[in-house]
Amino acid sequence: MHTILIVDDEKNIREGLLRALKPAGYKIILAEDGEDGYKKYLTHKVDLAILDIRMPRLSGLDLLERINKTENPCPVIFLTGHGTVETAVEAMRLGAYDFLTKPVNLDKLELLIQRALNQKQLENTNRALIVRVKEYEIEKIILGKSRAIRAVIEKIKKIAPTKSNVVIYGESGTGKELVCDAIHHLSMEGHPLVKVNCAALSPTL
Numbered sequence: 001m002h003t004i005l006i007v008d009d010e011k012n013i014r015e016g017l018l019r020a021l022k023p024a025g026y027k028i029i030l031a032e033d034g035e036d037g038y039k040k041y042l043t044h045k046v047d048l049a050i051l052d053i054r055m056p057r058l059s060g061l062d063l064l065e066r067i068n069k070t071e072n073p074c075p076v077i078f079l080t081g082h083g084t085v086e087t088a089v090e091a092m093r094l095g096a097y098d099f100l101t102k103p104v105n106l107d108k109l110e111l112l113i114q115r116a117l118n119q120k121q122l123e124n125t126n127r128a129l130i131v132r133v134k135e136y137e138i139e140k141i142i143l144g145k146s147r148a149i150r151a152v153i154e155k156i157k158k159i160a161p162t163k164s165n166v167v168i169y170g171e172s173g174t175g176k177e178l179v180c181d182a183i184h185h186l187s188m189e190g191h192p193l194v195k196v197n198c199a200a201l202s203p204t205l
Contacts, residue, residue, distance in 0.1 A: 004046070008050075034056075041066075
């Protein structure tokens with residue numbers, strides 16, 4: 001069962017969407033403003049969010065930016081009575097899946113929801129396959145079957161998908177650069193790896 005988060009400061013909109021979408025088999029979570037919506041997004045496994053744009057405390061666009069900063073953000077569909085071309089462009093620029101104006105065409109909304117969920121499922125499947133392939137290739141970068149080596153590889157797999165800073169300690173020749181290569185290889189960011197030999201730099205640099 002997919003979970004949909006509906007965030008709108010108009011009670012009749014929230015409850016109307018609840019009545020319309022619940023019979024389709026979705027689990028519906030309601031929130032009355034952006035801050036409440038963000039808290040519920042963090043405490044539930046949300047598959048898709050439907051957001052109003054203008055809300056007290058935290059706007060829909062600001063909430064979208066917060067959602068996009070989470071580890072695996074869900075698709076977002078905007079509903080608004082203030083539908084302008086500029087707002088739509090801004091919402092899409094920030095990563096919204098699509099944009100509808102009120103009053104809502106429920107048939108079109110349900111179609112958008114199905115398409116967004118299907119696309120997200122495909123992305124998750126592709127992501128899982130890429131990770132699986134990369135994990136297999138790690139065995140070619142770091143050789144060894146000992147318990148210590150396996151522990152290092154498992155730690156690399158946990159660290160690589162995160163945005164954390166990493167410091168690698170070890171004596172010369174123990175394979176610190178190989179560990180660095182493996183972390184970069186398993187990360188999903190796609191940015192280049194730039195290596196700088198600080199010992200080779202002059203004091204003035």
